[in-house]
Amino acid sequence: xxxxxREDFPILREIIYFDNAATTQRPKQVIEAEREFYERFxxxxxxxxxxxxxxxxxxxxxxxxxxxxxxxADFEEVIFTSNTTDSINIVAWGxxxxxxxxxxxxxxTEMEHHSNMLPWRLVSKLxxxxxxxxxxxEYGVPVMEDAERLIDGRTKLVAISGMSxxxxxxxxIEKFTKLAREVGALILIDGAQMVPHMPVDVRKLDCDFLAFxxxxxxGPTGTGVLYGKKDLLKEMTPARPGGGTxxxxxxxxxxxxxxxxxxxxxxxxxxxxxxxxxxADYLMEVGMDWVREHEVRLTRKALELLSDIDGIRIYGPxxxxxxxxxxxxxxxxxxxxxxxxxxxxxxxxxxxxxxCAHPLHRKLGAPQGTVRASFYLYNTExxxxxxxxxxxxxxxxx
Amino acid sequence: xxxxxxxxxxALRGKMRVLERIEMVKEKxxxxxxxxxxxTKLLSSMGKDEAVEVLIDTDRFSLESVEAxxxxxxxxxxxxxxxxxxxxxxxxxxxxxR
Numbered sequence: 001x002x003x004x005x006r007e008d009f010p011i012l013r014e015i016i017y018f019d020n021a022a023t024t025q026r027p028k029q030v031i032e033a034e035r036e037f038y039e040r041f042x043x044x045x046x047x048x049x050x051x052x053x054x055x056x057x058x059x060x061x062x063x064x065x066x067x068x069x070x071x072x073a074d075f076e077e078v079i080f081t082s083n084t085t086d087s088i089n090i091v092a093w094g095x096x097x098x099x100x101x102x103x104x105x106x107x108x109t110e111m112e113h114h115s116n117m118l119p120w121r122l123v124s125k126l127x128x129x130x131x132x133x134x135x136x137x138e139y140g141v142p143v144m145e146d147a148e149r150l151i152d153g154r155t156k157l158v159a160i161s162g163m164s165x166x167x168x169x170x171x172x173i174e175k176f177t178k179l180a181r182e183v184g185a186l187i188l189i190d191g192a193q194m195v196p197h198m199p200v201d202v203r204k205l206d207c208d209f210l211a212f213x214x215x216x217x218x219g220p221t222g223t224g225v226l227y228g229k230k231d232l233l234k235e236m237t238p239a240r241p242g243g244g245t246x247x248x249x250x251x252x253x254x255x256x257x258x259x260x261x262x263x264x265x266x267x268x269x270x271x272x273x274x275x276x277x278x279x280a281d282y283l284m285e286v287g288m289d290w291v292r293e294h295e296v297r298l299t300r301k302a303l304e305l306l307s308d309i310d311g312i313r314i315y316g317p318x319x320x321x322x323x324x325x326x327x328x329x330x331x332x333x334x335x336x337x338x339x340x341x342x343x344x345x346x347x348x349x350x351x352x353x354x355x356c357a358h359p360l361h362r363k364l365g366a367p368q369g370t371v372r373a374s375f376y377l378y379n380t381e382x383x384x385x386x387x388x389x390x391x392x393x394x395x396x397x398x
Numbered sequence: 399x400x401x402x403x404x405x406x407x408x409a410l411r412g413k414m415r416v417l418e419r420i421e422m423v424k425e426k427x428x429x430x431x432x433x434x435x436x437x438t439k440l441l442s443s444m445g446k447d448e449a450v451e452v453l454i455d456t457d458r459f460s461l462e463s464v465e466a467x468x469x470x471x472x473x474x475x476x477x478x479x480x481x482x483x484x485x486x487x488x489x490x491x492x493x494x495x496r
Contacts, residue, residue, distance in 0.1 A: 337434045338463050344438065345470030353431055369429075397462040 002294075005286065005378050016348040016383045021165050021193060021326050021355075021374035023215045026279070030218055033278035037271045044267055046244060060270050063277035064260065067225055070280040071210065072201040076259035077233065079226040080273045084192040085115040087211030087226035088159075090263060091188055092119035094239035095232070096157060102128035105154040107185075109134040109142045109171070110363055111164045114356045116190040120159060130154075133359075139317045140167035140364055144175055151179040158187045162194030166357045166370065167316030168299070168326030170194075177206055186232070192216055196376075197295055197324050199288040202227055214272065219279035223272040226263070233259050240265030283377075291377045295325030298375045298384060302327045305388040311395050315364050325375035328355075331395050336369045339394055343371075346390045414449035414490055421453040423484070430458065441471035441489070449490035456483045464489075 006012055008027035017025060037059065043052035045060045061075075068078045081087040096106070096119075106120045110133050117131075124131045132155075135146045142160070151158060158180040163170050173189065180187040188209040194200060195210070196217035202210055209232070214223030228236070238245050238256060242265040247255040256262040283291065300320045306312055311332040317323045331339050340352035353369040354361050361367055373387060417440055422433040440450045454464055464487065465475045474492040477485060 334460070334463060335430045335434075335458055337430045338459055338467070341434050341438050341467055342463065342470065345467060353429065394463075394466070397460060397466055 001286075001290070002378070002380055006380075008282075009378050012378055014347075016379075016386060018373040018375065018379065018383075018387065019349045019351050020376040020379075021216070021372060022351050023221065024196065024218050024376050025378070026218055026220065026275075027282055029282050030220065030275045030278045034220060034271045034275040037274050042271070045270055046261070056270060059274050060268070063273045066277035066280050070200075070284060071195065071225075071227060072203050073227050074230060077202075077227055077230050079228070079233070079260040079263045080268055080276075081211075081224040081226050081264075082222050082269070083215070083224040084113075084190060084211045084213045085224075087209075087224050088115055088188070088190065089119050090226050090239045091209050091211070091228070091236075092123050092239075094236045094263065095186075096120070096123045097126065098237050100124075100127045100129050100156055103154060104129045104156045105132055105150075105152070106130070106157045106159060107132045107134065107147070107150050107155050108159045109147075109161070110136045111140050111142060111166070111169065111171070111360050112159075112161055112357065113165050113190065113192065114358070115192075116159050116161055116188075117359075120157075129156075136169075136360065136363055138364075139169060140164055140315060140360060141169045141317055141322070142171045142176075144172060147176060147179055151176075151183055151185065153183055155180070155183050155185040158185050159190065160187070161190040161192070162200075163197070163324045163326075164316070164357075164360070165193050165326070166328050166355050166360050166372065167364075168193070168323035168328075168374075169317050170322055170324060173205065173207075181206075193324060193326070196283075196291075198292040208232055214276035214279065217276075217279055218282055219276035220269075220272040222269050223276040225276075230259065233263065236263070238262050238265060242266055244268075286377060294377055295375050296320055298379055298381065299323065299325050299327060301381050302373065302375070302384050302387070305384060306391065309388070309392055309395050312391065315366065315370060325379075326372060327374075328370040328372045330366060330370055331391065334394070334397075336371045339371045339391075342394050343387070343390055348387055348390060414447055414488070416449050416451055416488075417444065419451040419453070422459060423453060423455045424458065437489075438467070438471075441468065441473055444471075444473065444489075444491050446491055449488050451478070452487045452489055454485050454487065456485055461485060461487075 041055045043056040045057040064078050132150045134142045186208040189207045191210045191212040195212035210227040215221040245262045245265045315328045336352040351372040468489045476488045479486040
């Protein structure tokens with residue numbers, strides 16, 4: 001299976017790529033889908049009477065259907081965006097800013113990527129609301145007792161990541177959803193690290209919004225998805241009003257287009273959306289259960305090998321079942337960027353720094369940042385063994 | 399330290415074309431990403447008779463780690479000066495196999 005998968009990613013012949021939490025590589029099928037669109041179907045969507053425009057529109061709409069199938073949503077519930085940050089901001093500026101009032105509360109956690117912190121902070125400042133942060137424990141996992149304390153009658157939105165982009169910690173989403181429902185709050189899941197790596201069914205999750213990126217799931221950069229429950233999306237004010245979002249405009253008002261188009265203002269990333277659908281098709285063919293199981297195997301191996309190196313500190317939950325395929329660590333007192341540069345010189349790509357999660361790093365006692373190795377379906381146990389060998393040499397440097 | 403040598407500074411500098419001086423110190427960069435990126439970029443493109451001067455704060459970077467990085471790119475380190483925890487290095491290509 002893995003050898004066959006790797007044939008689809010020629011770039012992997014040259015490098016050990018462990019920076020998948022930042023962006024993944026694209027298989028030939030995704031590159032080909034975009035190329036084919038530009039060569040044979042390129043036109044703007046939903047605006048032209050000519051054949052090319054009709055075909056482009058059909059392909060673009062079919063791409064929405066594919067993504068809907070990928071997360072078990074309805075077609076109208078899938079909005080194509082630029083990335084997870086864009087998806088969250090659409091909720092912030094399309095729902096939160098119109099529905100929150102002074103004294104309301106948004107609850108999020110200390111483990112969030114800045115994308116799931118800063119939009120809420122700005123909206124709250126504008127509306128006189130409060131943003132409350134659920135504490136994380138020493139493993140970077142949200143403390144549920146703190147969540148129970150913070151999620152109260154004033155809470156209107158609970159915004160939580162489905163998987164930490166630093167530690168790989170998977171919080172208890174079910175419990176967060178239950179707490180949100182008990183007080184009548186909405187729940188938004190930042191699925192940037194979750195959706196690409198495990199089976200996701202929005203009906204089972206029962207979330208109100210789910211945001212994720214295409215480029216972290218084999219798709220093109222500049223693509224993402226916002227899932228929202230149909231009723232909410234219908235009520236929500238378009239955060240990107242303009243071309244393509246309306247049925248009619250008069251000087252007195254406007255009639256918004258149907259879903260999902262009212263939330264996709266302007267000419268969209270058509271080729272990107274089609275490429276994203278090719279990525280989702282690829283993942284569905286491999287099987288998301290397999291992807292998750294494979295990453296658990298890789299993560300278990302990485303945790304076992306790396307924890308054996310003298311002077312290495314690994315962050316995140318100890319049990320592999322409670323985390324995704326992300327292993328953040330530091331080597332003694334070495335600057336993480338130096339560790340990354342040394343690994344890069346050996347042909348291993350990892351991420352170093354604060355990974356857009358400064359508060360979490362401070363909480364974990366790593367204000368200088370961490371080295372992050374993150375895995376995907378095309379990585380192998382042999383690659384992790386090589387990482388282990390190189391890290392042993394780096395750790396031997398004083 | 400193994401691999402890092404101390405030589406006659408001026409004579410050494412005179413023989414090389416110094417491409418850039420990088421100060422990997424806290425006062426200049428809060429995050430060491432920028433100088434390290436600069437250094438690795440120069441190391442990967444540096445040719446024969448070319449060198450990079452690096453000022454490192456050994457409280458932040460060990461000489462061993464900088465030397466290991468240079469070695470990985472086929473370069474060697476020479477200590478130009480040392481004062482307290484501040485060490486000035488000359489990194490030059492020791493083989494021309496680009």
